[in-house]
Amino acid sequence: MLLSTDKRLQPQIISSLKWVAFAIDTLDVGLLSEVFTLHLDRAQTLGEAVAFSADDVLKYFSGLLIEKDGCVQFDRPYIKEYLTSSRIRNSPVSAFSFTANDAQIHIAKSCLDLHLQCNPSDNSTDSAIVEQQGEEDVSKLKSYATKNWALHLESVPPSSWPPEIVQAANLALNIRSRSLYSMINSVTDRPFILDEAWLNPLIYTAHINAYRLTDMLISEGLGTHEYITQSDLNAALLSAASAGSYEVVQLLLEKGASVDVKTERNLNPLVEAAGNSHLEIVRFLVEEKFAINVFSKALDEAAREGNFEIVEFLVLNKTPVTKFALKTVAGCFGDSPESLECLKLLLDNSKGMKLQGALCKAAYGECWKA
Structure with missing residues (x-):
C-alpha cells in the first residue's frame, strides 16, 4: 500500500x-x-x-x-x-x-508556522487587531492551528524542541501581538478577561495547562524581558487553579506566585479550584497550608456549585462549617443521596450553630428529606 x-x-x-x-x-x-x-x-x-x-x-x-x-x-x-x-x-x-515525538513536532511546527503566517507581526494598533479578528473568515486548518499548536508542542520534552520552534513559540506568545490575541480569542467560555491575558501570556498558557510553555516564558522572560512581574505570576496562578491545571499550579508556586494575594475582584486560587471541582488542586493547597484564611470561602463556593466531594474534604480538614454552606446544601440540591450525605456531614460538624435558616431553605426548596 x-x-x-x-x-x-x-x-x-x-x-x-x-x-x-x-x-x-x-x-x-x-x-x-x-x-x-x-x-x-x-x-x-x-x-x-x-x-x-x-x-x-x-x-x-x-x-x-x-x-x-x-x-x-x-x-x-x-x-x-x-x-x-x-x-x-x-x-x-x-x-x-x-515516532510519536516526530509527528507531534511536525504538527506543532506546521500549526505554528501557519498561525504566524496568518497573524504576522506588524505595526497595527490594538483596535485594528481586535477589529480584524472579528472580520476574518477562518478556515478549519487555521482554527485548528491557532487552538492546538501549543498542545502538540507540550506533548514533547523541551529537550527535543528545535531552536526555530522555541523562537517561533516565543514570537507567538508576545504580549499585545496579533498572534496572542487570536489564540486567546479562540478560547470559548473564557474564565479570564481577554485584555488581561493579552498583556500576560502566562494566563493563557496556564489556562490550557501548558506546563512547558509556562516554564519557558517564566525562565526566558525573567532573564530577557521586563513584563513578567509578581502580579503576572499571581494572575497566572488564578487561571491555572480555575482551569484545573495542577502541574502549572505547582510550577507557579515554585516560581514565587502568591496564593494569599488580594485581587481587585477578590479572587483566590483555592476558591477558584473549589468552585470548579478541582479536588486535586484543593487537596494540594490545603495540605501544603496555602490560603488558610480563605478555607471558609472555598467551602461556600464548593457548596454553591454542589461540589460535595470538595465540601467533604474541606470539612474533614477542619474547615469550620458556615451558615451559607449549610443553607445552600440543605435547600438547593434536592433529596439526592449525595446531597443528603453531605448535609449530614455539615450538620455533624455544626455544633452550636442555629439551624433555622437551613430548615427554611430546605422547606422553600421542597427538599423534604433534608
Whole structure:
C-alpha cells in the first residue's frame, strides 16, 4: 500500500499520515484536504498551495485511510502501529516511518508556522487587531492551528524542541501581538478577561495547562524581558487553579506566585479550584497550608456549585462549617443521596450553630428529606 502511493506527493502523504495518527481532534475530509493541500514543510503561502478537492483527497490514501461517520481514520488499526514501530525502519518503506515525538513536532511546527503566517507581526494598533479578528473568515486548518499548536508542542520534552520552534513559540506568545490575541480569542467560555491575558501570556498558557510553555516564558522572560512581574505570576496562578491545571499550579508556586494575594475582584486560587471541582488542586493547597484564611470561602463556593466531594474534604480538614454552606446544601440540591450525605456531614460538624435558616431553605426548596 505504501509503495503504491504517488511518489510525487510523498511528502504530503507522510505529513497527512502523521496528522491522522496524532491530531488532537478527529480529522474530517475537509480538514485533511487542507492539510494535504498546504505542504507546510516547504513554507508555502496560502495562495501558493495547489488545491486538492475534499472529494478526491482520499484516493491518494487507498488502503490506508477511510472515511467513517464523517471522520477520517486508518483503514486498519494496525497501520498506525506499523508506521510508528521499529519494524518499518529497516523496510523498503522506511521513508514513511515516524515516532510519536516526530509527528507531534511536525504538527506543532506546521500549526505554528501557519498561525504566524496568518497573524504576522506588524505595526497595527490594538483596535485594528481586535477589529480584524472579528472580520476574518477562518478556515478549519487555521482554527485548528491557532487552538492546538501549543498542545502538540507540550506533548514533547523541551529537550527535543528545535531552536526555530522555541523562537517561533516565543514570537507567538508576545504580549499585545496579533498572534496572542487570536489564540486567546479562540478560547470559548473564557474564565479570564481577554485584555488581561493579552498583556500576560502566562494566563493563557496556564489556562490550557501548558506546563512547558509556562516554564519557558517564566525562565526566558525573567532573564530577557521586563513584563513578567509578581502580579503576572499571581494572575497566572488564578487561571491555572480555575482551569484545573495542577502541574502549572505547582510550577507557579515554585516560581514565587502568591496564593494569599488580594485581587481587585477578590479572587483566590483555592476558591477558584473549589468552585470548579478541582479536588486535586484543593487537596494540594490545603495540605501544603496555602490560603488558610480563605478555607471558609472555598467551602461556600464548593457548596454553591454542589461540589460535595470538595465540601467533604474541606470539612474533614477542619474547615469550620458556615451558615451559607449549610443553607445552600440543605435547600438547593434536592433529596439526592449525595446531597443528603453531605448535609449530614455539615450538620455533624455544626455544633452550636442555629439551624433555622437551613430548615427554611430546605422547606422553600421542597427538599423534604433534608
